[in-house]
Amino acid sequence: MDKLEAVNPDSQQRDRRRREPGGRQSRKTMKAQDISLSVLYGSSEDWRGVLDMIPVAIYITDAEGRLTYFNAAAERLSGRKPELGVDQWCITWKLFLPDGTPLPHDQCPVAMALKGGEVASGMECIAERPDGSRFWFVPHPRVMRDEEGRISGAINTLVDITPRKSAESQEQQAEQLLGAIVDSSDDAIISKNLDGIITSWNKSAERLFGYTAEEIVGKRVTMLMPPDRLNEEPEIISRLKRGERVDHFETIRRKKDGTLLDISLTISPVRDAQGYIIGASKIARDTTEIKKAARNSRLLGAIVDSSDDAIISKNLDGIITSWNKSAERLFGYTAEEIIGKPVTILIPHDRLNEEPEIISRLKRGERVDHFETIRRTKDGILLDISLTISPVRDAQGLIVGASKIARDITEKKRIEAEIRRANADLEQFAFSASHDLQEPLRNVKIYSDLLTRRYRDKFDGEALEFLGYLQTGATRMETLVKDLLAYTQISRFEPGQETTDANEVLALTKENLTNAIRESNASVTSDPLPSVQMHFSHLQQVLQNLIGNAIKYRSPERKPVIHITAERSGHEFIFGVRDNGIGIAPQYKETIFGIFKRLHTSNEYSGSGIGLAICQRVVEQYKGRIWVESEPGRGSTFRFTIPDSRDLGGYSSHPSG
């Protein structure tokens, strides 16, 4: 092709213009081209025929870059029919650089060559055909000169490199994919040559061993081995050389920081294209956690077996899947006998309805805590047991079954019953004692009273003083006995379904306390109060004790102001009795509810110390709670709750006070 620059095929240009009348090239430059080609090939028809047969795209331009000739391959490749004398510099439709930026035609290789610029040899370009398809090519532009050395035109051949390019990109993609797979693997993937030199190192290898690829590629693989394992390497290498694979070889390797790792190694020979073994790939998996988990699971197994509680697991079909030693002791079945059987084998007939409920709670992911029920042993004996059942999830978090911990509470139940009996006996005794004490006490009181009345004139001062002590003591004892009796009587009434209007209770309470309210000049007001399911006298006991206390423990500095509130909160009412009295120090907030607990001597404040214990007992009898909020010196608010199971119509609305 170089030779073409030296010739000037003048005559062919005329000929060509005749064939392609659309051309507008100056005759002079075209003539020069024709001359050079005709010199080479004899006649113009000859070289045209030759060029058309060449499968490489070739075209020729004049000095200004206008197309003067193109061959059939050029037309095929460009996907269009170029116009002679019109198309300038290129036969392609659109041009791009390999990075995708458009290349204007006036900057194409031919244009650059004609303008005297250097054209890098082997430059790759992308062209787009009118139909949108693209091809890669390498242009080889050459300028042609006449006898005087002036540029007379250019000849360009386009070598289509599209097939090579697409192969390259597929290879590249495959390589990238492999690289990504290797890098994203949780296993360390390392390759080494037969000299034991590390040749590649993925991200997990970096994570696992602590060395970066930069640090370790090119170093000996033995640096990962603890000294006592160095003997493994020659053996591995010799097996590799025989073409053998080493599978899941469990060993120990050392991290950069010196820590030892339990790992599982899989080593495969790597062959070159000719099949010669040139190295090895190693896949190392950290088994430290697995080993630890195995140790843990052995430990857990031992714990489960040594537990005094029966520990059982079942799947969601209710089939028993595990059974520990205590389960065997408790229920009498061995693991062999019962694993695979339905758990209902343990449930007495009248309790079978519990299982679907338990299963449905498990499926919702709920735990069943300390559920007291009855189960049946192999011998048919019924046991009181407490069950705690938790859902068991697989690694994906799906509920696949349940673990049951069953504790034999037969003994606990027996003791509970005994305690209940003992309590009832004690209560009966306290009731009878306080009841029977009333009579002799009344006699003491009434006859000391009568003595004073009838014989006042016959007694001297000291005798009358003694009588006074007798009467005071008897009166105080009477209060104690009466309150104790009230306290023991609370549980003798079953909390009934009686509905009581708290407003009425308060009205009566205020009437009962008339003297105390008048003497203390107290103000007792209330919000509208609800109706509650409570024995009238029980609510009255509570309110009377709380309001009585509020008056009794008033501040000497101010007029007592007492206000009663009630609010609905969920399924209960919260009552409040607020005062502006002396208040209660925080450390006594619990003790004040104890029976006979008093914070003051009877000289300061009279009372039995049973009032709040009665309130607590009543409230607890109705499954409510009672507590105090107080600021010492400012006042207290006693609150108690009364559960309300009815759908309540609302508060009755007659505010009092």
Next chain:
Amino acid sequence: MVEDNPADVFLIRDAIKVSGITAPVHVVNTGEDALRYFDSADADDSAPRPALVILDINLPRIPGKEVLRHLRQSRRCRDAFVIVASTSDSLLDRQIVITAGANVYFHKPSRYDEFMELGVLIRDMFPK
């Protein structure tokens, strides 16, 4: 009067004195004596029978409630007016006693003045 406690026998006598009633008062100290008294009244039409029975409910062995039941079955004594006197002030005890057939429930108070109100009660029952 059926009363085992001599202190209360004294007070009840005082209260009757306060009521101004001068009829003879016969006192028995136990439930057994009370039943025997009713039986002998039933056996002999000429024997005295009570117009008013003041009954302590809390008696040893045979309780007041049993005495009351027996009284209401007695041929000659069943129409007697019955005041049950008790140390207990509980609603439950009151209900039990009234259901068993007493006419009035009297809570024995621990003040002399209040105890004498028993006399007023009796006078109101038997106005002369």
